[in-house]
Amino acid sequence: MAAVVLHDYWRSSASYRVRIALALKGIDHDRVTVDLVGGGQRSPDHLARNPQGLVPVLEIDGLVLTQSLAILEYLDETRPEPPLLPADPAARTHVRAIALAVACDIHPVSNLGVLARVEALGGPEARAAWNRDNIARGLAAIDTMLDHPGFTGRFCHGDTPTLADCTLVPQLYNATRWQVPFDHLHRITAVANS
Amino acid sequence: MAAVVLHDYWRSSASYRVRIALALKGIDHDRVTVDLVGGGQRSPDHLARNPQGLVPVLEIDGLVLTQSLAILEYLDETRPEPPLLPADPAARTHVRAIALAVACDIHPVSNLGVLARVEALGGPEARAAWNRDNIARGLAAIDTMLDHPGFTGRFCHGDTPTLADCTLVPQLYNATRWQVPFDHLHRITAVANS
Numbered sequence: 001m002a003a004v005v006l007h008d009y010w011r012s013s014a015s016y017r018v019r020i021a022l023a024l025k026g027i028d029h030d031r032v033t034v035d036l037v038g039g040g041q042r043s044p045d046h047l048a049r050n051p052q053g054l055v056p057v058l059e060i061d062g063l064v065l066t067q068s069l070a071i072l073e074y075l076d077e078t079r080p081e082p083p084l085l086p087a088d089p090a091a092r093t094h095v096r097a098i099a100l101a102v103a104c105d106i107h108p109v110s111n112l113g114v115l116a117r118v119e120a121l122g123g124p125e126a127r128a129a130w131n132r133d134n135i136a137r138g139l140a141a142i143d144t145m146l147d148h149p150g151f152t153g154r155f156c157h158g159d160t161p162t163l164a165d166c167t168l169v170p171q172l173y174n175a176t177r178w179q180v181p182f183d184h185l186h187r188i189t190a191v192a193n194s
Numbered sequence: 195m196a197a198v199v200l201h202d203y204w205r206s207s208a209s210y211r212v213r214i215a216l217a218l219k220g221i222d223h224d225r226v227t228v229d230l231v232g233g234g235q236r237s238p239d240h241l242a243r244n245p246q247g248l249v250p251v252l253e254i255d256g257l258v259l260t261q262s263l264a265i266l267e268y269l270d271e272t273r274p275e276p277p278l279l280p281a282d283p284a285a286r287t288h289v290r291a292i293a294l295a296v297a298c299d300i301h302p303v304s305n306l307g308v309l310a311r312v313e314a315l316g317g318p319e320a321r322a323a324w325n326r327d328n329i330a331r332g333l334a335a336i337d338t339m340l341d342h343p344g345f346t347g348r349f350c351h352g353d354t355p356t357l358a359d360c361t362l363v364p365q366l367y368n369a370t371r372w373q374v375p376f377d378h379l380h381r382i383t384a385v386a387n388s
Contacts, residue, residue, distance in 0.1 A: 051338035052295060063284055066339075067298070070290035077283040089271040090257055096264035100297070101246060104261070108302045117324065122315040130311065144245035145260075 004029035007049060007057040009036045013107060013170035014068040015056040020166045021072050025079050029060075036112060069103055072163050084163045091150055095157050098145055098164035102171045106138035110174070128178075135171070135180045142168065143185035153190040165191065198223035201243060201251040203230045207301060207364035208262040209250040214360045215266050219273050221254075230306060263297055266357050278357045285344055289351050292339055292358035296365045300332035304368070322372075329365070329374045336362065337379035345381060348388040359385065 006022065006029050008015030022029055034040040034055050041053045049057045050066045058065045061078065065071045076084045085092050108114065110131050119127040150157040156164035172192050175182055182188050200216065200223050202209030216223055228234040228249050235247045243251045244260045252259045255272065259265045270278045279286050302308065304325050313321040344351040350358035366386050369376055376382050 052299060052335040054299070061284070063287075065287055065291070067291035067294040069298075070287045070294055073290055074283055074287035077286065089268055090255070092271065093257075093259055093264045093268035096267055097259070097261035100261040100264055103294070104263075104298045104302050105246065105248070108298050109308055114303055118312075118315065121312065121320055126315055141246040 003059075005032060005059040006030070007032045007034050007046070007059075008055045009034050009040075012036065012055045013174055014054070014103070016170035016173065017068045017103075017166045018056045018058060018071050020161075020169060021075050021084060024082060024084070024161060024166075025075060027060075027075070027079065069099060069163070069167070072099075072166060076163075082160060084161070084166065086150075086158055086162065091157060094148060094150065095162045095164045098142060098156055099167040101138065101142050101145060102167045105141075106135060106171055109134045110178075131178055132180050135175050135178060139171070139175060139180070139182050139185055139188060143182075143188045146187040146191075151187060153187070154194040156191055197253075199226060199253040200224070201226045201228050201240070201253075202249045203228050203234075206230065206249045207368055208248070208297070210364035210367065211262045211297075211360045212250045212252060212265050214355075214363060215269050215278060218276060218278070218355060218360075219269060221269070221273065223252075223254075263293060263357070263361070266293075266360060270357075276354060278355070278360065280344075280352055280356065285351060288342060288344065289356045289358045292336060292350055293361040295332065295336050295339060296361045299335075300329060300365055303328045325372055326374050329369050329372060333365070333369060333374070333376050333379055333382060337376075337382045340381040340385075347381070347384045350385055 004027055006018060008019070008031060034046055036055065040046060041055065047053055049064050052066065054066070056068055056071065058071050065074060072084060085095055115127050115131060118130045146156060152159055155161050156168060168191065172182065172188070198221055200212060202213070202225060228240055230249065234240060235249065241247055243258050246260065248260070250262055250265065252265050259268060266278060279289055309321050309325060312324045340350060346353055349355050350362060362385065366376065366382070
């Protein structure tokens with residue numbers, strides 16, 4: 001089997017989701033840095049791998065995969081142990097909804113390109129306020145979503161990490177980086193501490 | 195079985211994804227309007243259904259489901275015919291990546307709340323330019339992603355509609371609404387015309 005190669009950037013939280021999943025599943029891989037600050041995502045080589053010019057990209061099984069959540073689902077379908085989704089459809093949709101609440105509603109509104117455009121419109125203070133407000137509102141909603149029979153206080157759902165944890169943990173790293181407090185969000189804090 | 199109820203808004207493209215899936219699968223349902231322009235999404239009743247204050251929300255099987263793509267996956271797992279995902283994991287991840295490219299990277303950056311904040315920073319012209327640029331760049335990348343062995347020219351992948359079509363079609367409605375041309379994007383135009 002060809003080597004597994006993850007094209008990522010250390011501060012990309014979408015890449016971080018895939019790094020967690022690869023670690024949980026014990027999948028050996030090489031990492032190649034795409035320097036987002038230096039514009040590496042717009043190089044012809046990278047655009048050939050991903051027309052969206054984003055990271056992560058995962059080369060695996062002769063495929064070139066994009067979109068972190070689609071990659072996580074692929075890893076779970078082809079390497080089922082340990083599972084990243086529960087077995088029951090009701091629990092699966094709950095886990096996916098938490099992951100999507102981060103991936104669709106917090107992360108894209110705070111990505112580097114969007115923040116640069118906000119700064120061009122309103123300056124660095126507008127950029128910082130935009131980012132903090134977006135993360136704070138998003139995390140508050142997710143804390144309420146976690147109030148669910150499957151919540152264990154250790155992970156987002158059940159006794160093992162799922163797609164939701166793979167997505168939430170990088171977002172908490174971002175919250176800390178941008179000084180958005182979440183210690184009043186008790187369920188999220190419990191997950192963060194475990 | 196209790197009635198299926200979709201809480202949505204006619205112009206919400208995330209709701210439109212679920213409406214397409216319910217129609218494809220022939221699932222009878224009632225629709226309840228959440229008036230996004232009048233602030234209905236921030237009512238206590240709606241926030242109890244969805245702490246994110248977003249539509250769609252689907253009541254089904256005694257559950258209250260949020261996040262359109264999680265809802266589509268649930269419908270496909272519990273009502274498998276006709277399938278919204280192909281059988282092969284490589285094809286499944288491709289279909290999901292297209293859906294996520296719309297749902298994570300185009301749609302949230304052009305949602306009502308974000309556009310209102312852009313307008314507050316830069317005025318109505320900045321809002322319009324932001325929105326057009328975001329949709330145009332997103333669709334161009336997706337047109338390249340569609341260049342894949344599974345592309346049929348009728349649907350995004352294969353001979354039947356998938357999660358990708360459920361997500362792309364509402365985005366094309368938005369593109370038309372905001373006068374973002376996509377007739378130079380041949381694969382997307384083929385899907386739109388069929």
